Amino acid sequence: xxxxxxxxxxxxxxxxxxxxxxxxxxxxxxxxxxxxxxxxxxxxxxxxxxxxxxxxxxxxxxxxxxxxxxxxxxxxxxxxxxxxxxxxxxxxxxxxxxxxxxxxxxxxxxxxxxxxxxxxxxxxxxxxxxxxxxxxxxxxxxxxxxxxxxxxxxxxxxxxxxxxxxxxxxxxxxxxxxxxxxxxxxxxxxxxxxxxxxxxxxxxxxxxxxxxxxxxxxxxxxxxxx
Numbered sequence: 001x002x003x004x005x006x007x008x009x010x011x012x013x014x015x016x017x018x019x020x021x022x023x024x025x026x027x028x029x030x031x032x033x034x035x036x037x038x039x040x041x042x043x044x045x046x047x048x049x050x051x052x053x054x055x056x057x058x059x060x061x062x063x064x065x066x067x068x069x070x071x072x073x074x075x076x077x078x079x080x081x082x083x084x085x086x087x088x089x090x091x092x093x094x095x096x097x098x099x100x101x102x103x104x105x106x107x108x109x110x111x112x113x114x115x116x117x118x119x120x121x122x123x124x125x126x127x128x129x130x131x132x133x134x135x136x137x138x139x140x141x142x143x144x145x146x147x148x149x150x151x152x153x154x155x156x157x158x159x160x161x162x163x164x165x166x167x168x169x170x171x172x173x174x175x176x177x178x179x180x181x182x183x184x185x186x187x188x189x190x191x192x193x194x195x196x197x198x199x200x201x202x203x204x205x206x207x208x209x210x211x212x213x214x215x216x217x218x219x220x221x222x223x224x225x226x
Contacts, residue, residue, distance in 0.1 A: 004223055005063035005072040006046040007056060009171050012208050013076035014048040016216035021046060029062050036067070042223045045069060049171065052148055053098075056171035060178040071124070071226055074175045074188040075219045077211045078144060078167040079204070080195035081156040087198055088211055090137055090218055091166045092128050093144040093188040095119045096173040099159050100147035111181050117143070118176035121185035127225045128187065135221075137214055142166035144188055146173035152199060167192060189222075191215040 008014040021044060023037040035046045045067045049059035056074075063069045078091060085091070095117040098106075106113045125141070132139040143165040151159065151168050159168060172188040179186035191211035194203035 001043055002070045002226070003043045003045065003068065004226060005060075005067065005069035006044055006219065007059050007063070007072065007074050007171070007175060008046075008048045008076045009051050009056065009169075010076070010208075011048050013212045013215070014046060016213045017046050017075075020216070020220065029066060030058055032059055032062070034062070034067065040220055040224050042226075044223070052170045053146065053174035057174045057178050060175045061182075064178070064182050064184055069184070072175065072179055072184055072186045073219055073223070073226075074172050074186065074190075075215050076169075076190055077193045077204070077208055077215065078169040078172075078190035079151055080166065080192040081151065081160045081168050082142075082166045083196055085140065085166050085192055085195050086138070087192055087195060087207060088137075088214055090139045090189060090191045090214060091144060092125070092132075092139060092141050093120055093172060093190075094125055094141050096144050096146060096176045096188060097163060098147065098173045099145040099163060099168065100149075111177075118173060118180050120176075120187050124185055124187040124226060128189075128222060131222055131225070135218065137218060139218070140166055144169060144172045144190060146170060150201060150204075156196060189215060189219055
């Protein structure tokens, strides 16, 4: 039976999952708690990794090597950087990239990508696209970019001009990176807490709980088909 790994960056993003997962056991590895159980009759291993790229990469590798997951879902929240992205829209990434890594680092060196982007598994995207047609929540498909800082107004324009991205976060591309080298299907699903019109840490903190619940609702539906 398939096993799905679910990674959130923070405890608040993971909380809606923990309220609904039938937790069978909790396993501690590398100072992280992995919640092993079932959600909608699907085997899941859920973890909050901590913020930023290295923390997310550690959790991802452990899900793959220790728990032998078949699929990894990066769930939670992100900031919108495209002017058409509204608060509480959910972005499902068809590709991700680092916005703070030199372009040739991953194309000229390991893992020798064909471009700067990590492409999401096509089958997972197709299932999400079909689901989006009936979802009660607005879902957009596009690029999410990742970097090691909270992005404010002046930086949104620069990043969006280069990547034409919908959202920015601190974990998605590192999770995609680890999945890519391990040949594990992955998908990133993030609900928007802040955007061009509602900028800053205050907006993130105000909207994180609601956005996390929306993301949970979408992921919990999707895993049945995944």
